[in-house]
Amino acid sequence: MEKTISSKSVYKGRIIDCYEDVVQLPDGKQAGRELVKHPGGVCVLAVTNEDDVIMVSQFRYAHGRVLLEIPAGKLEYGEDPLECGKRELLEETGYTAQSFEYLGRMLPVPAYCSEVIHMYLARGLTLGERNLDDDEFIEVMKIPFDKVVDMIYHDEILDGKTQLAVLKAKVLLNN
């Protein structure tokens, strides 16, 4: 257990807020803690009847390259994760789904960030119209599920949430 002694806001952004806190450790000593606050997110592994995965390809500034990911987005504070998943799937890819199965949640960087990512498996897909944010340039593609697994093992798909949602679904469906 670490008790907060003081908390200093050091940055307020559009996506993240940063804090520099001082905590009391179990032995009574004090230590500094850097903390990134994030509203959390949702990702959707959408699989067609032909076992293709709906993937989005977009430039990721933090890595200076295009990455292949499953559709995902940031939660509004207080938003229901499932509603967020449906919205992001539709906005980014144009797909709606008949069924959403919860694949659990994960903490991408528990050491310094409050972010929680909820994962869903969506099936029974129908293609409609997508609706991107102004600063989103996203290409949608369909890749066979087994090929996606292969790409994960060859570090051709690097995004953590994508790797995890795909392997969680694979283990679940094979058992």
Next chain:
Amino acid sequence: MEKTISSKSVYKGRIIDCYEDVVQLPDGKQAGRELVKHPGGVCVLAVTNEDDVIMVSQFRYAHGRVLLEIPAGKLEYGEDPLECGKRELLEETGYTAQSFEYLGRMLPVPAYCSEVIHMYLARGLTLGERNLDDDEFIEVMKIPFDKVVDMIYHDEILDGKTQLAVLKAKVLLNN
């Protein structure tokens, strides 16, 4: 492709640095990008001959609770990931390993953070002396591999890198 127009340092911490950049989008318009720079990390899925996973349990301030994770740590800039993995495994748990198999790398939060996490599967374990950092209060435990998988599917293990390394190894070893 997004071209950097300007980059402003907004926070320099011990673990992370934050920047507020302006980029030029493919259509010529400009957009803001929040960027967290992190040196990257390594995690080690260490499995005993009896198929137990070496886990560490520690309080994670960003989530206000104790989390169960595999041993992991931050890369020094320029450090070899494998050396970092060996060091963190030893420091946090006291174990050394005969073999380290690379399980690939992943980007935990590509939307705003440069962090890359390298994953290793370590086997042939020998227990020695551990050596924690001053502000680390970590409990080590052994949990059967199948139980760990079960805990992942019941959201009892929430850490993303732990979930991913375990399932990557499971799919690899079952195939």
